[in-house]
Amino acid sequence: MRESSGLRDKCPYKHSICSMRKHKHICQALYPIRDVIIIRRSRTAISVEILRAAMEGAKKTHIVYRANLNFEVVNRYLTMLEEKGLIEKRDNLYITTEKGKEFQEIARELGL
Known part of the structure; x- marks a missing residue:
């Protein structure tokens, strides 16, 4: 200006x-x-961020804020991650599984 x-x-x-x-x-x-410049995150990056938020167990609201997503998007990703066995739901908490931790490790090594 x-x-x-x-x-x-x-x-x-x-x-x-x-x-x-x-x-x-x-x-x-x-x-x-x-x-x-708006940089869009990949599906892998979003999945890793959700898994990181749920590492110690997290409610859906915490995942929404930590991953900087809205509830609609988080619901889709949580469903997909549960189907693939990367995250599980216990009561109101989502917890990253061992398979999810391995996925995070591989994604970090590949720089995704």
């Missing part, structure tokens, strides 16, 4: 007329930087 020369300029985000020097931080907070 270019600096204002003291004149009231049109904000580049077109939300109002403002003195860009005084309101630059507000403009950036309301309209974040456009050139942010």
Whole structure:
């Protein structure tokens, strides 16, 4: 964003007329930087993160926050990981199995 020369300029985000020097931080907070690179995680990386969260046993909510996913996505992954025997559910806790720990180890060695 270019600096204002003291004149009231049109904000580049077109939300109002403002003195860009005084309101630059507000403009950036309301309209974040456009050139942010979004990197998507692979299915393997997400699975490893879920298994890591459940290493000592974790509720679904903890897994959601730790893996930075929503409940819908976590439910799909937990179902898949249970079917493959990488995680198991005991009461309200999900726990990484020995097979899941081996999967994590292999993924780490391969840099996935």
